[in-house]
Each structure stands twice: as C-alpha cells, then as structure tokens.
Amino acid sequence: MSDGLNEYRTARVAELLADFRTLQYHIAAAPCNPPNMDDYYTEGWAALRQCALDGQHILNCAADVTVPSAAGGPDEQAKAELKQVHLDAYARRHEGQKIYLRQAAAQRWIEWRDQILAGGRPHPGNQAQLRAVDQQLRDELAAITDEFVYADLQASDMSMGRWTAEDPSLRAVQRWLRSRRR
Template sequence: MADGLNEYRTARVAELLSEFRTLQYYIAAAPCNPPDMDDYYTEGWAALRQCAIDGQHILNCGADVTVPRTTGGPEEQAKAELKQVHLDAYARRHEGQKIYLRQAAAQRWIEWREQILMGGRPNSDNEAQLRSCDQQLRAELASITDEAIYSELQASDFALGRWTDEDPSLRAVQRWVRSRRR
C-alpha cells in the first residue's frame, strides 16, 4: 500500500544530488599539479591528485539501477526506485564530502609549506619544519573517517530541517562505496 511519502523522497534525492553537484565543482576546481614540478611527489600534491582521481571516479561510476519489482502498483514501484536512487545520491554526497575534506587538508598543507619555505626550496634548515608539516597532513587525512563524515552530514541535515527519515545507514553507504571500487 502506498505510504504517501514519495514527494518527500523525491525532494530528498534532489537535495542530495544538488549538494553532490556542488561538491563536484569544488573538487574539479582544486589544483592537481604544483607550480614547481620538483614538488610533484610531495605528500600534499600527491593527495590532491588522488582526490581528483577519486572525484572523477565517483562522478563516473554507474548507478545501481536494479530495483526489485514490487506488487503494490505504480506508487510502490516508485517508492522502491526512489529508495534506490536515495542510497546512490546519499553515498555519492558522502564520498564527495570525504574527497572535499581531504582536498582542503592538502591545500592547507600547501599553505603551511609555502610559509615554511618563504619562496625558497627545501633544505637542511627547514627540513624539520617540513617533516612536521607532512605529519600534520597525515594526521588530518587520518581524521577524515566515514564515521566522522556521516555524523557531520547527518547533523547538518538535521540543523537544516531536512527530511531524513529514510536516510541510509553508514553501513549501507560503505557497502555502496565498496561495490563501486570493483
């Protein structure tokens, strides 16, 4: 029997896709290559290139369009399809947010590194500071976990008064992501 919530489901999917699209713009706009190619293999620039690759992958991976056939009529079939699209959009937004946060950490690393180098090049005088900068980047990247992102996005949705009654669980999001890495 139809539950009358398909309008809410449709609006939720639209919100999620809109946020994902915005994240994709930010991801695509981030630099991937350093001005000085001697810095190409440094940790921050390598992280930015990986983010660009991940961003392109999450954009290009196909949606799961295998929706089971329901017996409740067109409304129930629409509900099943919307739930499938909801998971897809929710997981893409989640992954986009993770990529965006990783890019932001790498861009902070670039700023810190530039402050340390002050227009110069790495040398024995700034080696310890640069190593500390790299360690800070590693710590920031390690703190960008699925659990933290899921909680952050959930809190944001709640604060914005969005309909979240049928948002997928973190486990469902993680399963979706794993299925796209094959």
C-alpha cells in the same frame, strides 16, 4: 497502499544530488599540479591528485538501476525506485564530501608549506618544519573517516531541517562504496 512519502523522497534525492553537484565543482576546481614540478611527489600534491582521480571515479561510476519489482502498484514501485536512487545519491554525496575534506587538508598543507619555504626551496634548516607539516597532513587525512563524514553530514542535514527519516545507514553507504571500487 502508498505511504504518501514519495514527495519527501523525491525532494530528498534532489537535495542530495544538488549537494553532490556542488561538491563536484569544488573537487574539479582544486589544483593537481604544483607550480614547481620538484614538488610533484610531495605528500600534499600527491593527495590532491588522488582526490581528483577519486572525484572523477565517483562521478563516472554507474548508478545501480536494478530495483526489484514491488508489490502494491505504481506508488510502491516508485517508492522502491526512489529508495534505490536515494542510496545512490546519498553515497555519492558522502564520498564527495570525504574527497572534498581531504582536498581541503591538502590545500592547508600547501599553505603551511609555502609559509615555511617563504619563496625558497627545502633545505636542512627547514626540514624539521616540513616534516611536521607532512605529519599534520597525515594526521588530518587519517581523521577523515567514513564515520566522521557520515556524522558530520547527518548533523548538517538536521541543522538545515532536511527530511532524513529514510537516509541510509553508514553500513549501507559503505557497502555501496565498496561495490564501486576499482
């Protein structure tokens, strides 16, 4: 017998996919190459290029459509399929948010670096400041963990009054992500 929650499951998947789509737009819109190609291999620009690659990868990786046959008829089969799609959408949104936060950190790095350089180029007089913003970027990127992203998205969903009763665990999300690594 059906539990009557497939409507909620469907709505939740739609929310997650809409969130992921929005994240993809932001990820795709971020710059990847510096105006001055001498800066191409600097930490922030390298991070932005990696984010663009990661964003393309999470968009292109195939969905896991293997759903075991569920006993109990079509409603139970729909439930099983929705749960599988829910995990896929949730994990994609999670990874998209992680990429987006990494991009935002790299873009802040660009702003800080531009302020230090003030239209000039790196020189011995600004090396200490540039090293400090490089370290700030490394610290920010290190803070963007799966645990942080998961808790942040969970808090956001709850504050918006979204149905989260069957959201996958962090471990399930991490398993999904590992299964899609290159």
